[in-house]
Amino acid sequence: MQIEQGVTAAVVTGAASGLGRASAYALAGAGAKVAVFDINEEAGRAVADDIGGLFCKVNILDEDSVLDGFALARDAHGQERVLVHCAVAAKGGKTVGKDRETGGWKRLSTEDYAFAAMGVLVASYRMASISALGMVEHLEPLDDNERGVITLTASVAAQDAQVGQVAYGSCKAGVNGLVLPMARDLMDVGIRVNSIMPGIMATPPMLGVPPKVLEVLSNSVPFPKRLGKPEEFGSLVLELVRNGYFNGQNIRLDGAIRMPPR
Numbered sequence: 001m002q003i004e005q006g007v008t009a010a011v012v013t014g015a016a017s018g019l020g021r022a023s024a025y026a027l028a029g030a031g032a033k034v035a036v037f038d039i040n041e042e043a044g045r046a047v048a049d050d051i052g053g054l055f056c057k058v059n060i061l062d063e064d065s066v067l068d069g070f071a072l073a074r075d076a077h078g079q080e081r082v083l084v085h086c087a088v089a090a091k092g093g094k095t096v097g098k099d100r101e102t103g104g105w106k107r108l109s110t111e112d113y114a115f116a117a118m119g120v121l122v123a124s125y126r127m128a129s130i131s132a133l134g135m136v137e138h139l140e141p142l143d144d145n146e147r148g149v150i151t152l153t154a155s156v157a158a159q160d161a162q163v164g165q166v167a168y169g170s171c172k173a174g175v176n177g178l179v180l181p182m183a184r185d186l187m188d189v190g191i192r193v194n195s196i197m198p199g200i201m202a203t204p205p206m207l208g209v210p211p212k213v214l215e216v217l218s219n220s221v222p223f224p225k226r227l228g229k230p231e232e233f234g235s236l237v238l239e240l241v242r243n244g245y246f247n248g249q250n251i252r253l254d255g256a257i258r259m260p261p262r
């Protein structure tokens with residue numbers, strides 16, 4: 001799909017920071033009208049102001065908040081043809097590990113697992129399905145019978161999660177698992193669905209670790225020996241919009257890294 005300057009509307013979640021922010025800049029740079037969905041109002045507004053987009057305060061864990069966000073974005077920009085879902089909410093922990101406070105054993109609680117399931121997997125389904133319904137109801141197909149493009153964010157942890165990532169990794173694997181059945185469900189209405197699995201990317205959560213650890217992480221990447229740039233993610237997001245033959249695909253963006261157990 002070609003992005004039509006000032007016509008194509010896009011929704012990007014988690015767009016106040018990191019990979020979502022870079023996706024919002026990439027799409028706006030290509031001429032899209034971008035709605036910045038995030039729970040962080042201050043940072044989200046700053047991004048929206050800078051790219052001439054619209055900020056929508058949205059909590060991906062709350063269906064009503066998401067529906068309100070889509071209504072606001074569609075009022076301002078029209079129905080989105082592009083959804084990029086980057087926001088995430090999850091808690092880490094080992095299946096069974098030592099409790100630092102008591103010295104005894106503890107397990108990752110079912111509640112904490114369920115929180116990751118909601119914040120990673122269910123939220124991805126929520127965003128994608130609400131967006132797809134809007135596309136079907138409100139958009140005419142373009143060339144090639146294409147209505148829209150949905151890009152979800154998984155992680156290399158979907159395939160090689162490390163110790164302590166049982167909830168995050170398995171739910172990101174679920175995000176990858178959503179892609180093909182959803183692409184098939186939407187094949188008759190012209191909506192493509194893909195996921196990107198980033199490796200170690202230079203975003204605030206990663207840049208928050210001590211410099212020594214960052215150096216070790218950079219050196220662990222086969223080539224190039226550095227963290228991925230958010231703009232490299234944004235660039236792939238754009239390519240997934242533009243290249244109409246990408247569909248039903250889970251794509252690693254990782255400098256060939258394969259994560260070790262720890």
Ligand SMILES: NC(=O)c1ccc[n+]([C@@H]2O[C@H](COP(=O)([O-])OP(=O)(O)OC[C@H]3O[C@@H](n4cnc5c(N)ncnc54)[C@H](O)[C@@H]3O)[C@@H](O)[C@H]2O)c1
Nearest residue numbers: 014016017018019039040059060086087088155200201203
């Ligand atoms: N950075 C990496 O190395 C890396 C690697 C693999 C996968 N990922 C995935 O990429 C995506 C983006 O990660 P990032 O590194 O850019 O993170 P980030 O922390 O820089 O950005 C995440 C954004 O999501 C927003 N957010 C958090 N909870 C929310 C909620 N409930 N509702 C709405 N917005 C919410 C935050 O405010 C923030 O702006 C995530 O899905 C993450 O799992 C990142």
